[in-house]
Each structure stands twice: as structure tokens, then as C-alpha cells.
Amino acid sequence: MDTQQQLQQAFSDALGIPPEKVTDGLTYNTIPEWDSTAHMVLIAELENVFDVMLDTDDIIDMSSVAQAKLILQKYDVTFV
Numbered sequence: 001m002d003t004q005q006q007l008q009q010a011f012s013d014a015l016g017i018p019p020e021k022v023t024d025g026l027t028y029n030t031i032p033e034w035d036s037t038a039h040m041v042l043i044a045e046l047e048n049v050f051d052v053m054l055d056t057d058d059i060i061d062m063s064s065v066a067q068a069k070l071i072l073q074k075y076d077v078t079f080v
Contacts, residue, residue, distance in 0.1 A: 003050075003079050007072070010049045011065060014042035024066040050077050 001009070011022040015033040028034055034042070043059050046052070046068065052075040054062075062068050069079050 003072075003077055006049050007046075007065070007068065007079070010045045011042065011068075014038065014045040022065055024064070024069070027064040028062075046072070050075065052077070 008019050008022040011017070011026070012019040015031075015038050017031070017033050021031075026034075028039065039059075039062075043054060043062070047054055050072055052072065054071070054075075058071045058074070062071055073079070
């Protein structure tokens, strides 16, 4: 499984949505499943899947799937 698939699966698992709904355009609070509580579950899932520890600013800034990719790249996670 490549990092793109891992990211998609992490969002899917954390938010309880089908993987096909996880696109770069998916943003925080645009679906009922991605609220503040689910955001923390998502952060924990991403940290676990990619073996990183996100800092507070990154957690706050993670407002979309596309933004998650940019933030994870700071932690040496690459997306092709």
C-alpha cells in the first residue's frame, strides 16, 4: 500500500466514511463525520499510520486532505 492509499485509509477509518469520499477537496467541517472530535481521532490515526508526532500548529492547520499531505511532507512522508 502506497502513502496515498495509507492516507486515504486513515481518513476513512478515522472518520468512518468510504475511502472513495476521501479526496484532496475534502475539508474539515464540510461533512458531519469530520467534526472536532473526529479531528482528534484522525490526528491519532495519521500519527500511528505514518509514525510521526504532529505539533500543535500542524494539528490546527490540517483543514483538508490536501493540507494533510503538505503537513505530512514536513515529516518526510512523500506522496507520488
